[in-house]
Amino acid sequence: GNSVTQMEGPVTLSEEAFLTINCTYTATGYPSLFWYVQYPGEGLQLLLKATKADDKGSNKGFEATYRKETTSFHLEKGSVQVSDSAVYFCALSSGTYKYIFGTGTRLKVLA
Amino acid sequence: DAGVTQSPTHLIKTRGQQVTLRCSPKSGHDTVSWYQQALGQGPQFIFQYYEEEERQRGNFPDRFSGHQFPNYSSELNVNALLLGDSALYLCASSSSGQGERQPQHFGDGTRLSIL
Numbered sequence: 001g002n003s004v005t006q007m008e009g010p011v012t013l014s015e016e017a018f019l020t021i022n023c024t025y026t027a028t029g030y031p032s033l034f035w036y037v038q039y040p041g042e043g044l045q046l047l048l049k050a051t052k053a054d055d056k057g058s059n060k061g062f063e064a065t066y067r068k069e070t071t072s073f074h075l076e077k078g079s080v081q082v083s084d085s086a087v088y089f090c091a092l093s094s095g096t097y098k099y100i101f102g103t104g105t106r107l108k109v110l111a
Numbered sequence: 112d113a114g115v116t117q118s119p120t121h122l123i124k125t126r127g128q129q130v131t132l133r134c135s136p137k138s139g140h141d142t143v144s145w146y147q148q149a150l151g152q153g154p155q156f157i158f159q160y161y162e163e164e165e166r167q168r169g170n171f172p173d174r175f176s177g178h179q180f181p182n183y184s185s186e187l188n189v190n191a192l193l194l195g196d197s198a199l200y201l202c203a204s205s206s207s208g209q210g211e212r213q214p215q216h217f218g219d220g221t222r223l224s225i226l
Contacts, residue, residue: 004153032212043115043201044154044217051212089153097167098144099203099215101153 002027006090006102013080013109021075021105023064023090031094033057033066033073038087038104047075047088080109113138115204115218123224124192132187132221136204142166143185144215145177146201154201160185161207189223197225 007022025031032051036044048057053068062077073090090102116135124130136143142161146154156169160179179185183204189196199222203215 034214036217041219043117043219044203046214046216049214091153093212097142097159098156098169099146099154100156103153104151 002031002092002094002100004090004092004100004102006088006105009087009104009106011105011107013107015082015109015111016079017109019075019077019080019084019107021088021090021107023073023075023102025071025073025090025092027071027092027094027100029094030068031092033064034091034093034099035062035064035073035075036089036091036101038089040086044089080107082109082111085109115140115202115216117200117202117218117221119221120219121222121224123226125226126192126194128192129188129190130192130223132189132200132202132223133184134187134202134204134218135184136202137216140204140206140216141183142205142207143179143183144203144205145185145187146203147171148199148201148220150198157187192225194225197223199223 003026034049035047048059050057050066056065087104091099144159145157148154158168163179174190176188199220201220202218205215
């Protein structure tokens with residue numbers, strides 16, 4: 001079946017450090033891929049998306065490229081801020097109208 | 112433009128009771144999905160409603176049921192509550208006209224605690 005695997009956290013970085021959160025997937029067909037962010041006590045907010053191979057999603061300095069050959073969708077940011085501290089979820093949708101989420105990666109950014 | 116709204120924000124119940132959670136989708140959206148997020152885990156798909164019918168269901172027992180109203184709002188009902196039902200319940204909405212590749216929009220969730 002379809003699945004998403006994310007790197008385990010927590011990831012702790014200093015402000016202005018480079019961020020990578022790994023995400024790989026298993027799916028039949030050609031899924032759409034998403035990154036969502038969850039701040040404490042809140043729901044999920046869409047961060048970025050990609051709907052086909054080689055698409056690059058980007059938003060607020062974050063970016064991720066849909067790599068079909070490696071079945072990956074790694075999240076990157078060149079310079080993190082304290083305000084980026086949150087839990088990040090990778091998700092896929094493969095034409096069945098439901099999302100499959102990874103377990104989430106907690107990011108802590110220290111000033 | 113109101114986003115997805117859920118009520119209540121918090122709820123405390125005891126084992127064996129029944130609970131109803133409510134969701135109003137984002138304006139212009141006609142499809143509602145429900146997810147269960149246990150502490151420290153990713154959301155798990157419960158079911159999705161479209162045109163007032165359950166379109167797809169995840170691996171959840173029949174104790175979990177739902178409804179969608181003509182105005183597209185939705186309810187999630189859980190009967191015979193178990194301790195393991197304690198979780199954040201998230202509602203997500205989307206527009207069928209935009210296709211399933213478009214992102215779902217999530218509400219802030221209802222935190223359900225079972226004592």
